[in-house]
Amino acid sequence: MDRDVPYIKRALRLARRGMGTTNPNPMVGAVLVKNGRVIGEGYHRRPGEPHAEVLAIRNATEDPKGAELYLNLEPCCHYGRTPPCVDLIISSGIKRVVASIPDPNPLVNGRSFEKLRAAGVEVRVGVLSAEATRLNERFIYFMKRGKSFVLVKAALTLDGKIASASGRSEWITGEKARRFVHRLRYQYDGILVGARTVIIDDPLLTIRYYPKRKPLFRIVLDASLRVPEEARLFSTKDEGPILVFTTDAAPQDKVKRLQKKGIELIIVKGSERRVFLPEVMDVLKDRGVQSLIVEGGSEVIGSFLAAGLAVKLLLIYSPRILGGERAVPLVRGVGERMMDEAFRVYHLSSFRLGEDLAVEGYFIPEV
Numbered sequence: 186m187d188r189d190v191p192y193i194k195r196a197l198r199l200a201r202r203g204m205g206t207t208n209p210n211p212m213v214g215a216v217l218v219k220n221g222r223v224i225g226e227g228y229h230r231r232p233g234e235p236h237a238e239v240l241a242i243r244n245a246t247e248d249p250k251g252a253e254l255y256l257n258l259e260p261c262c263h264y265g266r267t268p269p270c271v272d273l274i275i276s277s278g279i280k281r282v283v284a285s286i287p288d289p290n291p292l293v294n295g296r297s298f299e300k301l302r303a304a305g306v307e308v309r310v311g312v313l314s315a316e317a318t319r320l321n322e323r324f325i326y327f328m329k330r331g332k333s334f335v336l337v338k339a340a341l342t343l344d345g346k347i348a349s350a351s352g353r354s355e356w357i358t359g360e361k362a363r364r365f366v367h368r369l370r371y372q373y374d375g376i377l378v379g380a381r382t383v384i385i386d387d388p389l390l391t392i393r394y395y396p397k398r399k400p401l402f403r404i405v406l407d408a409s410l411r412v413p414e415e416a417r418l419f420s421t422k423d424e425g426p427i428l429v430f431t432t433d434a435a436p437q438d439k440v441k442r443l444q445k446k447g448i449e450l451i452i453v454k455g456s457e458r459r460v461f462l463p464e465v466m467d468v469l470k471d472r473g474v475q476s477l478i479v480e481g482g483s484e485v486i487g488s489f490l491a492a493g494l495a496v497k498l499l500l501i502y503s504p505r506i507l508g509g510e511r512a513v514p515l516v517r518g519v520g521e522r523m524m525d526e527a528f529r530v531y532h533l534s535s536f537r538l539g540e541d542l543a544v545e546g547y548f549i550p551e552v
Contacts, residue, residue, distance in 0.1 A: 187312070189255065189283045189309065189312050190312060190313065192216045192218055192223075192253075192255040192283070193216075193255050193257065193283065193285055193312045193313045193317075194313065195214070195216045195223075195226070195255070196213075196214040196215060196216045196226075196237075196255045196256055196257045196285075197214060197257050197285075197313065197316055197317065197320060198214065199214025199215070199216070199226060199227070199228040199237065200212040200213050200214035200228055200229075200237070200257050200258075200320060201214075201320065202214075202228050202230075203228050203229050203230055203231070204371075204372055205371040205372045205395070205398055206230060206231045206398055206399075207229050207230070207231060207232065208232075208374055208399060208475060208476075209232065209324070209374075209473055209475055210229060210231075210232050210324075211229075211258055211288070211321045211324040211325075212228075212229065212257075212320055212321055212324075213228065213229045213236060213237040213238075213256065213257060213258045214226070214227070214228040214229075214237050214256070214257055215227050215228070215236075215237035215238045215240065215241035215254060215255065215256050216241065216254070216255040216256075217241040217242065217244075217245055217249055217252050217253070217254055217255075217279075218252060218253045218254075218255065219247065219249070219251060219252035219253070224245050224246045224247050224249070224252060225240075225241040225242060225243075225244040225245035225246065225249065226240075226241050226244065227239070227240025227241040227243070227244055228240070232266060233266045233267070234267075235267060236260070236261065236267060236270050237256065238254065238256065238260050238270040238273065238274060239267070239270060239273060241254065242273060242274075242277050242279075248278075249277045249278065249279055250277065250278030250279075251278060251279075251280050252278075252279050252280065252281075253279070253280065253281040253282070253283065254274060254279050254281070254282045254283070255283045255284075256282065256283070256284045256285070257284070257285045257286070257313075257316075257317040257320065257321075258284065258285065258286060258288055258317065258321065259284050259286070259287045259288040259293055259295070259297050259298060259310075260274060260282070260284075260288075260297045261288065261290075261292075261293055261297065262292075262293055262296050262297040262300055263292040263293065269297075270297075271297040271300050271301060274301065274306070275300070275301065275304045275306065279306060280306060280307060281306065281307040281308075281309070282298075282301055282306055282307070282308050282309070283308075283309045283310075283312055284298075284308070284309070284310050284312075285310075285311070285312055285313050285314050285316070285317030285318075286310070286311075286314050286317045286318055287310065288328075289324075289325050289328040289329050290328050291328070298310060318552060322334065322497075322552045323372075323373070323475055323476035324475060325552055326496060326552050327475040327476070329552075331470070332466065332470065332494075333374075333375075333466060333469055333470055333474050333475060333476060333477045334475060334476040334477070334496050334497070335476075335477050335479060335489060335494050335495050335496050335497070336369070336373070336476070336477070336478050336479065336495075336496065336497045336498075336499060337479045337486055337489060337490070337495045337497070337498050337499070338366070338369065338478050338479065338480055338498075338499045338500075338501075339480070339481060339486065339499075339500055339501070339515055340357040340358045340362065340366075340500075340501045340503065340541075341357060341500060341501070341502060341503070341515055342357060342502070342503055342505045342506055342507045343502055343503070343504065343505060343506050344506045344507060344508060345514055345515050346507040346508075346509075346512040346513060346514060346515075347481060347482070347483060347513050347514070347515055348385075348482070348512065348513035349507065349509075349512055349513070350509055350511035350512050350513075351385075355386060357503045357505070358501050358503050358538070358541045359503070359538070359539045359540050359541055360539065361538045361539030361540075361541070362501050362503075362538040362539060362541040362543070364394055365501075365538050365543070366501075367392055367393050367394050367395060368394070368395065369478060369499075370391075370392045370401060370478065371392050371395040371398060372476075373401075373476045373477065373478050374401070374402060374473070374474045374475050374476045374477065375401065375402030375403070375404055375469065375474045375476070375477045375478070376390050376401060376402070376403055376404065376477070376478045376480060377404040377405075377406065377477055377478065377479050377480065377485070378390065378404075378405060378406070378479075378480050378481055378482070378485065379405070379406050379407070379481065379482050379484060379485035380405060380406065380407035380408075380409075380410075380411045380412050381482050381484070382480070382481050382482050382485075383405055383407075383412045383413075383416050383418060384411060384412060384413065387413075387416055387417050387418075388417070388418065389417055389418060389421055389424075390403040390418055390421075391403075391421055391424045391425075392424075400424070400425030400426060401424070401425040402425060402426050402428060402469070402472065402474055402477075403418060403421075403424075403425055403426070403427045403428070404427075404428045404429075404430065404465075404469070404477075405418070405427070405428070405429045405430070406430050406459075406460050406465070406485060407429055407430065407431050407435075407460075408431060408432045408434055408435075408455050408456060408457055408458055408459050408460050409431070409432070409434045409435060409457045409458075410429070410431045410434075410435035410436060410439050410440065410443075410450075412429070414439070414442060414443060414446070419443070419446060419448055422447055422448075426449065426472075427448055427449065428449050428451060428468075428469075428472075429443070429448060429449065429450045429451070430450075430451050430453055430460045430465050430468075431450055431451070431452060431453075431460065432452060432453060432454070432455040432456065432457070432460055433452065434455075434456070434457040435450070435452070451468060453465055453468070459488060462488055462489065462492045462494060463492065463494075466494060479495070482513065482517075483513055483514055483515060483516055483517040483518070484517045484518045486515065486516050486517075487516045487517050487518035488518060490516065490528050490548075491518070495548050496547065496548055496549060496552075497545065497546070497547050497548070498530055498544075498545060498546050498547070498548065499543060499544075499545045500515070500543070500544045500545070501538060501541050501542070501543045501544075502541060502542045502543075502544065503540075503541050504540055504541070504542075528548065529548070530546035530547065530548060531546055531547045531548070531549070531550050532546050532547050533545070533546040534546070
């Protein structure tokens, strides 16, 4: 076996400890090895705190001079909330750096590797690159494309229904799947639903089962401002920002009442039925929403697919068949398509969540 692989695997395991707390920074783990022994390690916990490389060097049980440093992501070379890690690596006398992938941040993007090599440090890049890319896929997508990473998530029956004819969707899946969804919310920056979901399900859109972290953006698309003023969502402002995107079709008296309650309403282009999604996404990007879960309903999901904004898909199937022509399907509003025009999903995989089956894939060939 490649001798570097076990140490990179260890760095990846460390990096995962920062899941949901490092945003907007990437998850990074670092392992410091000397003479075949691990002498220090660390992982980035949250913005403003020391980076993984710094912690690994600080925690070293002996002089790091002549040691090897293993990372799942290129070290930084610029001043942000903390000084450049690459300078500390060089001054510590580390002789070799092994990293999975370059940092796509335009301020880094290979520059640290160049600086290390210029200082006489041996550099190897590309060990377990696929695993490292998957771990930080949301950060990488945002940095490379300047767009929020959008996950379309839905719970549905085996016959593809996300709600009954009445529109109700609670509860399709079991407890383990619901806990998994809250874990996803913990990892992402925002969650988005349409007005119909708020009207029928009256969701809180909060994170349960997990400790407090940076606030979760709760986003509602409501072109004509149909959501009830007494919606439970509006009573949870301390759980994170609530953004309601609407249009000029919204009744001005209702706009003023919701604003008095402290709800932020954002007017964008659109019609009485739909808001203009590209403008919505521009606003969210400017607010620092790197990653977003779209939870429905079916017209909202259809709109994201039609606009080419969806990046990843997660479907959680319940072992039930609902039936009925009036039950709500996964996607509405995109119109009839020929089979060769269907939305293609790449890199399909599946896993069990208790009695339910999760299927995930991507709408683009690579992040």
